Amino acid sequence: MIIFHSHSEPHSEDFLLSGMTPLRKDIPAKYQWDLEAIFSSDSLWEETFAVVEKEMDSFASFRGRLFSSPDVLLQFLEAEEKASETIGKLYSYATMKSHEDTALSLYQGMADRAGTLLAAFGAVLSFFRPEVLSAPEEQVEEYLKNLPALGKYGHYFDELLRMKKHVLSQEEEELLARSYEVARTAENAFSLLTNADMTFPSILDEKGAETELSEERYFLLNRSKDRRVRKDSFTGLYGTYGKYRNALGALYSGSIKADLFFSKARNYPSSLEASLHGDNIPPEVYTS
Numbered sequence: 001m002i003i004f005h006s007h008s009e010p011h012s013e014d015f016l017l018s019g020m021t022p023l024r025k026d027i028p029a030k031y032q033w034d035l036e037a038i039f040s041s042d043s044l045w046e047e048t049f050a051v052v053e054k055e056m057d058s059f060a061s062f063r064g065r066l067f068s069s070p071d072v073l074l075q076f077l078e079a080e081e082k083a084s085e086t087i088g089k090l091y092s093y094a095t096m097k098s099h100e101d102t103a104l105s106l107y108q109g110m111a112d113r114a115g116t117l118l119a120a121f122g123a124v125l126s127f128f129r130p131e132v133l134s135a136p137e138e139q140v141e142e143y144l145k146n147l148p149a150l151g152k153y154g155h156y157f158d159e160l161l162r163m164k165k166h167v168l169s170q171e172e173e174e175l176l177a178r179s180y181e182v183a184r185t186a187e188n189a190f191s192l193l194t195n196a197d198m199t200f201p202s203i204l205d206e207k208g209a210e211t212e213l214s215e216e217r218y219f220l221l222n223r224s225k226d227r228r229v230r231k232d233s234f235t236g237l238y239g240t241y242g243k244y245r246n247a248l249g250a251l252y253s254g255s256i257k258a259d260l261f262f263s264k265a266r267n268y269p270s271s272l273e274a275s276l277h278g279d280n281i282p283p284e285v286y287t288s
Contacts, residue, residue, distance in 0.1 A: 070147035102196035122177035186254035203232040
């Protein structure tokens with residue numbers, strides 16, 4: 001039996017498994033992410049964002065001189081590693097905040113800005129891989145051998161060499177990096193549609209309690225020993241998705257086209273190989 005009704009206040013932690021899907025403010029702290037471990041406040045996130053955004057362009061000063069000396073190469077790698085870690089924290093905090101409540105525009109905006117920053121960082125660094133791969137391999141090996149601090153990056157350079165035929169010119173790499181945001185449009189729209197805009201009906205669980213469906217609850221309800229519960233949960237969840245089949249189909253098509261674009265741009269035979277190659281996994285692992 002599928003039931004539609006308005007929200008009611010939860011009275012115990014049982015509401016996590018039955019009743020209306022709770023608002024985040026009603027969920028005990030022990031079940032919530034502790035994002036203060038990343039940034040203690042939104043204002044600190046903003047301060048860090050401003051610093052990174054201001055300092056990011058300084059990486060352009062390394063362009064064309066990475067192999068002027070081992071020390072310069074090491075200086076770039078250490079600076080890039082530090083910046084990447086900070087940008088990763090900025091992105092993680094903002095996106096996880098946006099996932100806590102997808103209806104809050106503040107954190108949707110922060111997540112969008114973090115994505116823009118990440119794309120811009122990739123564009124600024126677009127010279128790195130082409131420049132490394134254009135240098136003689138003997139010179140790279142010599143640098144790694146003669147400066148011990150560079151030794152820890154040995155595997156990193158091995159991976160760059162493995163990817164050589166899929167690395168483009170600096171101009172092309174910059175163009176692909178700046179297209180990152182556009183390519184994620186379908187993914188972002190799907191997330192907002194399914195997590196913020198779509199609402200699911202309630203069904204009666206095995207005990208006869210009204211339970212608002214969600215994707216997380218469906219995982220348990222669809223494994224119920226009661227066939228009626230399994231059927232109602234399936235009908236409620238996928239019946240709702242079915243109402244948006246045209247929009248979802250268009251978003252899926254857009255996602256596939258983005259994958260095909262990047263795989264062809266980087267000279268891969270297929271998007272499958274493009275997806276697996278970064279982890280050095282042969283397609284046979286997937287197709288066999």
